[in-house]
Amino acid sequence: MPVGTSSVASEAPRRVSITNANTANTANTANFADNSADSNVASSSPSAAGARPPVSGVRGPEVGTSEFQKFIADSTGKILPVFGAQFFANAASTYTPISGAPVPADYPLGVGDELMIRGTGSIDIDYRATIDRSGQISIPTIGPVALAGVNASDAESVIRKAVATMYKGVTINVSFGKLRAITVYVVGQAKRPGTYTVSSLSTLVTTLFASGGPNPNGSMRHLQVKRGGKVVADLDLYAFIAKGDKSADIKLQDGDSIYIPAATGHVALVGKVNTPAIYELRTANDTIESMLDVAGGMPVVADPRRAYLERIDASKSQPRSVEQFALSGNGLKRTLKNGDVLNITSITPDFSNAVILRGNVDQSIRAPFFPGMHVSDLIPSREYLITRSSIKRQNGVVSTGENDNVTNEAAGNIASRIGGLIDEINWDYAVVERINRSDLTVNLIPFNLGKVFSNPSSQDNVQLQPGDTVTIFSQQDVAVPMDKRRVFVRVEGEVKVPGVYQMTAGETLQNLLTRAGGATADAYFFGTAFYREQVRVEQQVNLERAATKLENQLRVEQSKNLANSRATTPIDAQAAEAQRQAELKIAQENIALFRQMKPTGRIAFGLDPQERSFARLPQLKLENGDRLVIPAKPEFVHIFGSVNAEASPLWSPNSRVDDYVKKAGLTVDADVENIFIMRTDGSVLARNTSSWGFGGIGGVIVMPGDSIVVPQKMDRETAWTKFTKGTREWAAIFANFGLGAAAIQVLKQ
Template sequence: MSDEAIVQYVTSALAAGRTTSQIGQELISRGVSTAQINRLLGSVSKEGLVPSAQQNQVMKSDQPSQTYRQRSEYSEKSKVLLAGKGTMDEKKDSLKSKKPVPIYGHDLFTSRDLSFEPNENAATPQTYVLGPGDEVIIDVWGSSEVSFRQKISPDGRINVPQVGPVDLGGMSIKDARKKIAKAFGRVYSTDNVSLTLGQVRSIQVHVMGEVSVPGTYRLSSFSTVFTALYRAGGITDLGSLREVRVSRDGEQLATVDIYRYLVDGDTSCDITLHDGDVINVPPYRNLVTVEGNVKRPMRYEMASGETLDRLIEYSGGFAPEAHKSNVRVTRRGPDGQEVYSVKMDAASDFALCDGDVVGIDPEMERFSNRLEIKGAVRRPGSYRFGDGVTTVRELVEKAGGLNEDAFTGRAQIVREKEDLSLEVIAIAVGGIMDGSVPDVALKNNDIILVANRKDVEPKGPFRITGYVVNPGEYPYADSTTVEDLILLAGGLEDGASTVRVDVSRRIHDPVSTMPTDTLAKVFSFSIKDGLVVDGKPSFTLEPYDVVAVRRSPGYVEQRKVTVFGEIAFPGEYILVRSGETVSELIARAGGPTGKAYLKGGTLRRKSSDYENLLRQSMKTISESLHDTVEVKTDSTFSVGVEIDKALANPGSEYDVVLREGDEIVIPEILSTVGIQGDVLFPNTVSYIPGKKMRHYINEAGGYGERARRSKVYVVYMNGNVSSGRNSRIEPGCEIIVPSKPERQGLSAGEWISLGSSSASFAAVVVSLLNLLK
């Protein structure tokens, strides 16, 4: 086989769904080497048609490696490659732009779900004809028991010990059993003889014509015409499904119409093959396209003389929305396109031709006897025109009557005029229903629209805010009072003021001609036992009113603070008055214990909303200025306090005023000092009264190489900070020695840039000096 033939064979076989092991065996039987297969698949992969990973799957897997759509696309691209015309990009673009309408039934022999492989495990048909290569199993039982397995020789016989040769070739299973029983009866004294089929022979079948891979195939003797067509890769778009010819011994045996299987489910057309049979698929005769409103619009192959009604049957029948009275047929005539309008009662007499295009149009969305009513009626919808429903009153009564919220002053009839344009007719539906206005006659396809009073007279909701259980919006209702709305909102919440409830009303003056500076009207009320006790006695709310229930100025929630550490009664405390100080709280907590270290007392405070906003603003400003100062936005922060001085001087500036959430911690006495930062050995050492900072730094090994000695600072236990080497040292404090920033030398490029800048600057200076002379 040539390289071109091998590539076409492999692509077509993949499109047919055959496994790679089958393809390999068939190619080897045709004299193709494995090296040649690998080389050709590699060259196709380089053209971009098969990814390398997929190529490995093709060579190794025993299962089809692509879906039908992918296999078909691969096959088509391979054909374009072999055609040798144009660039690969041009051919790919042309393939993408052309999407032919599929032909009914042509995917039957390329689907992965249907293999048409014969079932060799089924019971052998009585009509099966034995031939050379078939294995028969003969069992004898009764007075004599023996079993024989014999394969029929090329001359059609078997040779059984003691029985001799028996000719079985060309006989059916039924006739062969009778002959074997008769032959064995002459030797064995029993009539209990059976013959069954063992291994079946293989046959060679020739598949020719419009198939993907024509050639000679070795198949099981149980194979049928469909099996052979599947093995040949299926029928091409030019092939016929209606006239597949089967020849045997030089004479045409049958013409297979595959539509009998597809449409009617008739399997009798799937003929069992014999050795040497020839299957020929000729080109189609008539291919007709069905478009529009049928259940299966596509192309269909029509036999000679088949008519339009049969085509509609092949396409699954009309879709529900199809216009069935007339069918449009477009046909290419000698002078151009011709159009036929065929009525369905004549469809059985209208024969179709090759290339015909049948179009099924949809029905027009029109009704011949419909009325419709929408809006504020009890049962809106469509009703039959006539039979006692011909006027507005009759239609409204048929729809259950008007709703209680219907706007009865005016309704509309939407009507089609003769030119299909629309007109609107106003009617007084309330007067028609009570008899004060004459009834109005309706026409076919009229639509009555009855408005809802809420739509015509929209009334906005109430809104209530402040100290109520469920603040929010509530729908408008007539005669609603402030008390009613508070009750709807779940009542007053704890802390609500009963002496101040405000109602804000929007300004609405439909006859005004000038703008006003007034933005709203405000009414204020007092409430006692849920009732308004001052203001207008019959005051009712209007649409869009906003009711605000204020917080009572005399309502104060408990404010909690906490004391930890060396205190007599540590725990949570409630502030008893505004402005309570640290000294007062510690006194209420029983005072400090004997182990308390008051100088080390700390105060942690929660950030208020204002403080959080202020710090966030500072952080934003710092970032916008590219400042290196870090602004902390923590939820809590430390307040520098001196509790010992606060207790010694109650009410002084040292006695900090407490607020909700404060936490006071009074530690026990510590006798150590910590040294951190740029020292040789950061350490914690014993506190010695009177010793200066230098002593403690020496206890940590002394300053480091990059220590900033002038910036040493001390952090005390109470949160205060002192800078300088002369800062006092107290028990529990931490000495921090910061580091100098690491210096980096200038690179060669920076030195050059600096030199250039200096030279430029020098030139400017010289020019200025010359000008000033």
């Protein structure tokens, strides 16, 4: 029975299956006419489509610098980018051809478009059809259906009506597979002109991506689509890039031509603009205002009162000129010309109504000025002068952990921090810095900070002016006289009340001992140790200088030895070089050990070993951080070095160095001529005569706590002998830098 007759629809329902034999094989080939339609590939003919050529480069300074860019670089020192060039430069990595995108409802179907038709009910349909040259598809048992020119949104209803003429109760669903390809032409000042086979969904912008956009001479502001000899679109790409305006981006049709004309001209926007770059003029009437609009305007730091326009006029003997004007009113309406450079300066980061407080304060601030403002208005109370570091120290005295064994501070650390919870302020001197705007000179106005609080009506409560800077100093910033400094000192050991004491200006060691209740009966006066931080700092500086001096001497000596070895025979020179390298290694290791030492800041009082009171202590004025340690009388003497057994024998009265050396026993390689003593009072005693025994170091009476050092004289080098070479020099170093016996332990490790 012929398809389409009414009798078919009246027959009893029966299930019919309509399928494509190759449906399974083609199910995954959807969306475009072929892969080449996706690729938007330039080719001399449609048959060449199918292989995308590589992107040939990007426009702008990354690949080639235009003459105008070079000109701007000579003027500004910077190679500015061409605005919009990056839009196409990124295309190679960001552009993806149209694939799988929804088909627009208003898309007109045409020859080559593929539809996938599915139906359920009285008939099962699973059919893939492509619109043929007659504009139709042919569905088995149903017949031809005209679809060319039908909008995509209407295709399903058209097919449903066609099926309904033959079968009742059929639900129809239509989707789209591959869409047809169209051929367009990219001409003019294009980066890659040619013939392009693209998807029928392609637009002017997407095809420009595929072609790489304009070349360095091409326009980005007049991208035209020509159809049937007429211009049907004129796209300003700046409007799209700067504001997202795609109103001129039309869908392309088969046979369209994209024409890229030459650029009208270029200007440069430099300085304080949101997007400094080289910009293309759209017309000969473009203004500064319109170009700033494309550039995103000016940042808040731009100074609209001062703009500089550099202009080229090739007809003049001096072709370049510059103008200055404000970017307001007529200034913004100025017309730009090809080659112009607009330079917008930044505002001066100056405050017209502010004063600054800085230094030893809670926090540096910039406060608003008001007429009649004084220092006391800027610093309402003394609490404003408590620094953040002081508060941090105060907060740090409270443990916050859960484990008491971890969070408790060591006693020595606690004692050293007593009195240091706040940064002491220099109440006698603070200063106002004032800039004279007429001649740009700076005036200093000192004032007594203490009087600002004790007598606000005094002249020290300086009346401020806009732009003033008020600086508050601590006693560490500017050292105050001794009688105005805080003095917290520690006394430890054999005194009746050890602790940390606050002393007044001018008080001495004797005053400190009186505060501490005096010495105990076990006090060993000869071993008294006194430490001062300033002395430690000076000793450390001198120690570094000495180490540097030793290194310089080493280099000079090595240079001399090397020069002398050149005048010898090859065999002797080889032996001398080996000796030189060995000595160099020893010397370098000695200097490294030297640098490990840390001065203590100890001051030796030089008391008589038999002293039994502090009557002979110097009348030394105390300073903040001083530490006095009075030990009990030690019971031992220490002996190190080339002895049979390093030991700490009991001290016995009137015993001499020779006595302890004999008890310890010397090794066969002991250098008895260079024995020295590290005394418990911090002094160092070395051999001062050519004899041993009672006429030299061996006859010296050893005091409790003294350390006897016996060097080694053999050629065999050990860590100990490397140090003890040049014993007299090392002994002097120990004495001069207050290194103490602890330094020997460092060297022995």
